[in-house]
Amino acid sequence: GAVVSQHPSRVICKSGTSVKIECRSLDFQATTMFWYRQFPKQSLMLMATSNEGSKATYEQGVEKDKFLINHASLTLSTLTVTSAHPEDSSFYICSAEWTDNEQFFGPGTRLTVL
Amino acid sequence: AQKVTQAQTEISVVEKEDVTLDCVYETRDTTYYLFWYKQPPSGELVFLIRRNSFDEQNEISGRYSWNFQKSTSSFNFTITASQVVDSAVYFCALILFGNEKLTFGTGTRLTIIP
Numbered sequence: 480g481a482v483v484s485q486h487p488s489r490v491i492c493k494s495g496t497s498v499k500i501e502c503r504s505l506d507f508q509a510t511t512m513f514w515y516r517q518f519p520k521q522s523l524m525l526m527a528t529s530n531e532g533s534k535a536t537y538e539q540g541v542e543k544d545k546f547l548i549n550h551a552s553l554t555l556s557t558l559t560v561t562s563a564h565p566e567d568s569s570f571y572i573c574s575a576e577w578t579d580n581e582q583f584f585g586p587g588t589r590l591t592v593l
Numbered sequence: 594a595q596k597v598t599q600a601q602t603e604i605s606v607v608e609k610e611d612v613t614l615d616c617v618y619e620t621r622d623t624t625y626y627l628f629w630y631k632q633p634p635s636g637e638l639v640f641l642i643r644r645n646s647f648d649e650q651n652e653i654s655g656r657y658s659w660n661f662q663k664s665t666s667s668f669n670f671t672i673t674a675s676q677v678v679d680s681a682v683y684f685c686a687l688i689l690f691g692n693e694k695l696t697f698g699t700g701t702r703l704t705i706i707p
Contacts (some may be wrong), residue, residue, distance in 0.1 A: 511693055513694075513695075514691070520702075521699070521700075522684065522697045522698065522699045522700050523638075523684070523695075523697045525694060525695070528693060528694070537620075539652070551631040570636055571635075572638065574638075574695075576693060580688045580690065580691075580692075580693070582641070582695060584630075584637065584691050585637075586636065586637040587636040587637060587638075588691065589636070
């Protein structure tokens with residue numbers, strides 16, 4: 480099956496700093512990637528849809544200036560949490576669309592902002 | 594708008610018992626896919642099954658089986674002879690044909706007691 484990786488798997492940072500999370504499709508090209516956020520004991524909430532070569536589409540209520548998404552190639556999308564604060568602490572999961580409404584998920588990145 | 598309901602927040606069963614996880618969905622569209630994912634404590638989403646709206650056949654894969662009933666808009670998941678390794682959060686999800694966005698249910702936390 481298709482493999483999606485995320486890096487880092489876990490990051491701890493100080494309040495006010497920016498953190499970049501990478502999502503890579505390892506064995507296929509993905510025109511579209513997705514970023515989700517998951518709070519403890521809650522479901523996945525779609526943050527944005529990332530399309531290669533164009534601007535990301537953000538879901539309602541997601542601050543695009545805070546969560547910068549770049550999809551520079553067909554195998555890489557990045558999410559940068561700018562000026563992170565403790566309330567941004569969460570589990571961030573990316574997925575890559577393979578074909579026909581099928582997404583493969585990365586292993587997730589646990590962000591802790593002190 | 595689509596909606597996926599997993600009414601069971603948490604379930605605990607003793608090992609070797611059978612357990613059914615319920616999933617009820619809402620959509621006005623007639624063409625869609627339904628999914629089940631497993632999220633173990635590590636956080637990574639594990640794909641279990643995809644079913645399209647045209648295929649109401651039940652499916653069995655080892656100890657796992659799925660019952661899809663369009664008449665009741667349900668896509669229930671049964672684990673027979675449960676094992677401790679089945680302990681995880683299970684998510685049901687829906688995506689419309691031609692639409693990229695997955696709609697997740699709130700998840701069911703399954704604990705298998707040894």
